Amino acid sequence: MLLIVGVFFFVFLINHLWTKRDQYRLSWKLNGPAMLPLIGTLEIAQGLSNEDAIELLKRSADYSSPIKVWLGPNMYIVLTKPEHVEIILSAPECFSRSSDYNFLKPALGDGLLSLDASKWKLHRKLINSTFNLKILKSFVPIFNKEFKMMISQISKIAGKYPIDLNEYIEPVTLDIVCQTTMGMQLNNQNNQDLAFVDAIKNALNIIMKRNLNVILWSDVLFRMSSYFKTAQRSSEVCYSFVNKILQKKKEEFKESLIDSSEHQGSRKPMVFIDLVMKLLMTDKQFTEKEVIGEINTIIATGFETTATTTINCILAMAMFPECQEMIYEEIKSLKWNKDDDVQYEDMSKFEYLDRFIKETLRFIPTIPFITRTTSASLQIEKYEIPKGVTILIILSTLLKDKESWGPIANQFDPNRFLPENITKVHRYAYIPFSTGPRNCIGIKYANIFLKTILIHLVGNFKFKTELRMSDLRYEASVSAKLINKPMVYVEKRID
Ligand code: HEM
Numbered sequence: 001m002l003l004i005v006g007v008f009f010f011v012f013l014i015n016h017l018w019t020k021r022d023q024y025r026l027s028w029k030l031n032g033p034a035m036l037p038l039i040g041t042l043e044i045a046q047g048l049s050n051e052d053a054i055e056l057l058k059r060s061a062d063y064s065s066p067i068k069v070w071l072g073p074n075m076y077i078v079l080t081k082p083e084h085v086e087i088i089l090s091a092p093e094c095f096s097r098s099s100d101y102n103f104l105k106p107a108l109g110d111g112l113l114s115l116d117a118s119k120w121k122l123h124r125k126l127i128n129s130t131f132n133l134k135i136l137k138s139f140v141p142i143f144n145k146e147f148k149m150m151i152s153q154i155s156k157i158a159g160k161y162p163i164d165l166n167e168y169i170e171p172v173t174l175d176i177v178c179q180t181t182m183g184m185q186l187n188n189q190n191n192q193d194l195a196f197v198d199a200i201k202n203a204l205n206i207i208m209k210r211n212l213n214v215i216l217w218s219d220v221l222f223r224m225s226s227y228f229k230t231a232q233r234s235s236e237v238c239y240s241f242v243n244k245i246l247q248k249k250k251e252e253f254k255e256s257l258i259d260s261s262e263h264q265g266s267r268k269p270m271v272f273i274d275l276v277m278k279l280l281m282t283d284k285q286f287t288e289k290e291v292i293g294e295i296n297t298i299i300a301t302g303f304e305t306t307a308t309t310t311i312n313c314i315l316a317m318a319m320f321p322e323c324q325e326m327i328y329e330e331i332k333s334l335k336w337n338k339d340d341d342v343q344y345e346d347m348s349k350f351e352y353l354d355r356f357i358k359e360t361l362r363f364i365p366t367i368p369f370i371t372r373t374t375s376a377s378l379q380i381e382k383y384e385i386p387k388g389v390t391i392l393i394i395l396s397t398l399l400k401d402k403e404s405w406g407p408i409a410n411q412f413d414p415n416r417f418l419p420e421n422i423t424k425v426h427r428y429a430y431i432p433f434s435t436g437p438r439n440c441i442g443i444k445y446a447n448i449f450l451k452t453i454l455i456h457l458v459g460n461f462k463f464k465t466e467l468r469m470s471d472l473r474y475e476a477s478v479s480a481k482l483i484n485k486p487m488v489y490v491e492k493r494i495d
Contacts, residue, residue: 022386023075032068040070048212050475057368060394066380072214076390080397082428084380088391089436093378098371098390100211107203107235111297130272131441137344139180144341146176147456149189158490165311165486170197173307181272181298182245199237200300204477206231242295253277305366306449308479311486312364318465318488320412326352327458338460342452355414357450361432363412365395368480370434404429464489
């Protein structure tokens with residue numbers, strides 16, 4: 001029996017080494033942590049928590065890019081230099097993300113985030129139009145209305161006790177993302193029914209746990225694990241939430257077709273839900289499954305990243321009061337008053353705020369890494385990267401690389417984004433939203449959201465915290481999620 005197992009293992013090992021021979025050949029030439037065939041990089045093989053993963057990403061700074069890392073039987077090429085990142089993000093051979101994103105599918109379905117290159121191209125081309133400037137500008141009144149409601153909620157407890165930012169930022173973000181993309185008013189700010197928020201967080205968290213644990217890659221073993229039930233429950237909540245939206249929208253769409261020819265042949269830009277409904281109901285370009293996947297993806301990506309970045313910005317303001325005061329001075333100098341709406345046309349005037357948001361995204365990157373899979377071999381310096389290899393671009397290292405950002409890379413300084421300073425930095429050294437054809441579809445949306453919410457918040461309140469940057473602990477989800485409760489003291493501004 002032992003002999004049969006031994007022979008079976010030997011054949012399996014030889015087959016593995018033969019099919020991956022190009023990867024092993026490359027692996028010999030690259031630097032990176034020690035590994036064993038099939039088992040992979042030793043410190044990862046022991047199993048990592050989502051928090052360990054963030055620490056491990058930081059350690060990529062100890063090696064020079066390109067770096068090899070083995071996760072079980074798969075090699076990852078880790079990149080941390082802007083010159084290397086440029087090759088990958090602009091290459092047509094790298095339009096697909098890694099197969100790790102398949103773990104998203106049970107929870108969110110197939111959407112922009114997880115689709116492979118061929119399908120993704122069509123979906124992205126169609127959905128791009130729903131993020132054009134004309135549509136985004138039309139969202140600003142919704143942002144203002146919802147943020148004013150948030151300000152009045154925070155005002156009730158300002159000065160009394162420290163608040164957990166999650167309790168205020170997550171509901172308003174979900175309300176806004178659902179209103180602007182789905183045309184649905186959830187009123188989470190008042191109901192505090194955050195089952196969907198928790199479901200998304202759990203789903204994204206478990207996806208990362210599966211990525212980090214080779215044993216959980218197998219569907220059979222995952223089903224036997226303790227995570228499966230939570231994943232299933234989260235997926236049910238996400239699907240029933242989105243399904244409710246979809247059924248309601250189907251009815252509305254049918255009625256609108258009877259009432260008028262509003263959607264037929266209309267050249268008017270459509271918001272996301274109107275477009276996907278048209279693609280489903282009249283053009284038949286999307287299936288119902290694809291529509292559900294895209295809705296889930298847009299809500300999850302839009303909500304998670306924007307809420308996390310807003311919280312990071314508020315914490316950074318509370319930790320660097322001199323920056324907070326500069327933002328406040330700018331708000332005052334632009335004659336913005338507490339009860340005013342923020343106008344899209346004025347946003348570019350908030351130059352310091354713009355630099356502050358950019359620096360927060362550099363200092364605490366919301367998305368810690370980007371992945372791609374090579375569909376053909378390509379060259380990085382003297383190394384030939386074979387087809388089928390997963391590339392990992394570590395944003396948390398790239399955004400603090402001393403060669404790009406200088407000796408004070410680890411200091412918080414919004415003025416590094418002054419035009420005279422930032423032009424000296426490599427174009428691919430600052431990519432918190434990624435860049436190239438498969439970059440974030442929501443960059444402009446996020447920028448308008450962040451500026452509007454921060455003007456309302458800083459115009460009304462002063463934030464303080466006892467937390468320091470070194471206290472903040474993050475875990476890898478799809479974004480880097482704060483483990484600590486983001487507690488801040490809030491004081492009303494009197495002048
Ligand atoms: C500060 C907030 C945000 C940050 C830092 C961020 C960052 C990113 C990053 C780094 C990627 C990966 C790109 C790549 O693989 O090259 C991404 C993808 C994506 N983001 Fe964002 N994002 C933010 C906000 C948003 C918003 C508001 C939306 C939508 C409402 C959104 C929707 C998406 C989608 C759909 C993708 C996948 C794009 C594709 O594959 O075509 N994101 N984002």
